[in-house]
Amino acid sequence: MRRRPGRRPPRHARRPGRAHRGAAEVTTSPPAQVTGLTALPPRTVEFRGARGGQAALTWGQQGIWRSTQWLDDGDPYFNLAWTLPVTGAAGLDAVLRAVGRLVERHETLRTAFVRNGEGTGENTVQRVSREGRLTVGVYEAAAKPMSAAKALAAELAATGFDYAAELPIRCAVVCQRGRPRALALALSHLALDGWSLNMVAAEWPRLVAGEDLPGPGWQPLDQAASERSDPPPGGQALRHWRTGLASAPRSMFDFPTREPEEPRFVRHGMDSPAVAVAAEALAARHGVTTSSVLTVASAALLAAVTGHPRAALQLIVSNRHHPGMEAMAGPAAQDGLCVVEMGAGTFADALRHGHRRTMATYRNGHYDPALVLAAWEAEAWDRGADIDLDAFFNDVRQAGRWQGLPPVDPGDAAALAALRERTRTFFVGAYSKVKARIFFATGPAPSTCEFYVLVDTAFLPGDVAGRMLTGLEELLVRAVSEEVPLDQVAKVAGLDPVLRPAGWTAIGPDWVDVPETEALLRRVCGTDLAAVVVEDAGDDAGDAAAARLTGYLVARPGLDTPEAVHAAVMRAAAGRTDVLAPHHYVLCTASPAGPAGWPACPRLIEGGGRAPSSAMTVLGR
Template identity: 50%
Template sequence: MRVGRASSQPARAPGFRPDSVWTERRARVAETPIDTVVREDQPCGVNSDGATFLRTDPERFRAETDDPAPASRVPPPPEPGATADGTAVVEFTGARGGVAPLTWGQSSIWRLTTWRADGDSYFNMPWTLPVYGRRDLDTVLGALRRLLERHETLRTNFRRTPGGMVQHVTREGRLTVQVVDGGHARPLTAARELAAGLAAAAFDYEAELPVRCAVVTIGGRPRAVAFGLSHLAADGGALGLLAADWRDLLAGNDPPEPTWQPMDQAAFEREGPGAVRGERAVRYWQAVLEKAPAFMFDYPRHPSGEPRFIRILMRSVALGAAAETLAARWSVSTASVLTTASAVLLSTLTGHRRIAMQLIGANRHDPRIGALVGPAAQDGIFMLELPGGTLAEATRIGHRQALTAYRHAHYEPLGLMAMREEVGRRRGGPIDLSAYFNDTRGGGDWPDLPALEQPGDPAAIAALTGRTTFAPAGSWDHVDATTVQFIIGPARETCELHLLADTAYLPRTTVHTLLRGMETLLVSAVAEDVPLDAVAGLCDITPVDRPPGWERSQTGPAGETAEASDPARTGADRVHGETAETTETPETSGSVVAEAIGG
């Protein structure tokens, strides 16, 4: 259908500032540059290939940094269908509309959004794309129209019904697009500011399309496009697909129509091979939960700081070089090296020889889902036995366990929740799954790591530790159902390792010890394999001290508030803040991430 121009005079967005709390991240998908932003008011943020979302208090961060909320810098998005100065109206007609149940990926995100207060924008994603070549506004708006027509997820509402949540795909409609003069700002800098504002307000899922958009012009010519996207519409893998489409559509090409949309995915998951896959995943989870430790952190709490939850970032070229060297030597992925090392460090600290962690899988190994524009990520469960041996032996086992975990990360969330609760009842209470590993890299490696004269040289890699830096990366009063999360950031030139921790169980000094311990362990292993019983001394880890006779029960030890009723760990006794009696559906530690097994 037509593209209507409501006004040819672009608006001017005030307050473009390069020192915003929004920082750039880049990734390449199908050789298409993707420009996105990472929100520093979140424990991990959003990147073009995946994201981790944990439940936090962004307003506290803004108050502590004296930085105004993004919405105060950028004009609010217009109401859908409105026309005013500085806007254009994109009218679209897709191939079909319809109503279907939510996909498992949509259900997972929906349940996360219900943890937040009504009107919260936490799970919105700011995103930007460049305008390639010298394109006029009509061409850009036409490409946006085709993007909406091609991908049903961008024209979907989400509604409650007596039978549960449904997705409602709108066949025809309109999207109002802001047209903003970027002035003298760099186009993508201006677009990032706009994207922050577009994502700052909560979506009305029943009445509003899950995408907001603005075109940045410089000297009257479109140079970049800013988006605010609901996470119900897309995850990191979906953003990569949209970016690849964008280049083609701007060039006037018409790529083959998508053959797999969220409504198709919902039907696949409800019967036949899709349903069988989900049932198999639930059985795998059950087998792991029957053997997993009831509590990973079964020791007295420490006095926690204020705020209680902290995130520290270590940037280490040495860690990246060591992980790549060991992955090649042991014929595993860098993600498996880092996942196993995380488990080894937790085992050394807690004394548990059996470690259970949740991993976040993109669920895009099926070619149909790989081409799906929509959310697909869910949690997988990883358990590793560490009775002895060396790091190399543990990593080879960990690699197989991680692959198995990712293969079983696609399931009907409500059914998984019911199973978790049943296992918990049999075992006397909920099973602690508050440790996470999340790899947000797109390709599973660091393509821009500095080259060494002799790749894999132990001395050269050890010398790189002098470049390692540490920095605080956020603090929060409340985080849902999380004690520790190891997060590998999307940087290409260094290994970014974030550690998010509950200081009631992992004091700040322990967080630093674990971060440095990860680097020390892997750098040392480049020179010679490390026996697991030598890790404590090598990494300067003091195992936790359990007082004589101290035992944690499912309701909490005497004199200590039970974890399940801990107000700072909202939802710790549930699956991400919801119970199985509700009509919607659960799960994921936060969405969206690369498969994390391809390093």
């Protein structure tokens, strides 16, 4: 866009120049060619917010940050491609002013994330720039400007952000015949989540119109200060996590791995109005939410496939019901642990119980990640294996409900069957790295159930993702008209339970490959003079602990106490889902004549090895 000679451009639309000292400057690199777009000279938006500053990461930011560190540098997995329409007669200068005001309003859009050393979010800070410059691309679209803007946003989001050196926003204006029609955006998930996007979408047309909106009352800097108050929030959530960790299987994927497909992680999707209608009917009948219906159905499918009478899912909790966080732009979500019983009874029974567990999880999703991590590690040490909870559910629907569903009576079997003819399943994509074994998620579609399943093909075949989608539909539609026994879920859903070969044994809530566990203990000992035996845990043990693993070995220097042996076994078992450290260690003075003779060997010392104060008995000292 040309300007008349001698006229100074608006403050938000100056040409590139020297940045203020200490200010942030972002340059949007020209994206790859998008069909139908002609690049015009870019513009520079200057911004100056109410404040800058530095603070520790909020708990919500820490969750995203840890996930980004798991990926390769430059991986765009956590980038959000987004478009905002420009309606009315707003000119380019008005749109650029609106971009500047948006960045000024929300500190999260002018925040860099700077790591002090190595590790997790504990030594990373959020650094808010008070002022700076943002280069905005300008393009002319030959036709369909919104479609062109979506393609442009995808190109802008195709490259990962440099979190320390780059602000978490890239944008470009798409015009048609010189008039702005859309804003293409690439945003980092470290800056915004789904709730925040809806906030920005509501503000955008008012900012373009020039309205003077009141400033946000709560920003991530405020949230960080609140989370470090004395006493900090989250005490009840921590207790919820401890209870869940103690009752959850140590992994839903404690069965033999398989040769993974390439790429390893596969995602399928489904568009099913029948699922939405059935979920609404079940929710009304049982006095639960449709989110609980979908969560419990996902848990039932996972339990049926993996052979567990109890399913553990991490739910993505928005946390927007906490004071101040409803109006904050920035990531607030954290993972909450939901454990649902899937043993005896029907799907309706599981739904009623699961709804209570789901609601408790959503109430207890705001906590200090460091304290939950400590509880997680303590439970793993006591359980005897890493706790692998990489099974997730995320309901991204606005307010957790649909609107405008087809007017179908769910009690009319023929009408519901006809509605299923509109179901569409599709392949979404494949990825080389994802921090999940399985991930269930809804989509934002308002008038149909948009649902996704991602699986790790090192544990489940890729086509299981697609079959779980159609199985979800069959399960919910069937549950509308009849009781579905939980032990029939796999059959109803058309899923094949995993097969565990000989040697795998159920120990409490966990499945264990006992021969592999014995082989692990022998490798730790550096000799074959060791054995792992499944024994009765004793008369005072509950049903869940009716059996225990006892490890027998000959004591030697460095492995002469149960604590030393347990520490060595835990190190060797790290990351494995097939083995479990023995619950009890017996260190003998000599090996028996044969494998069956270990229990009768002279004992030097024995105990659980979990802590110095564990029930350890010293013999012969």
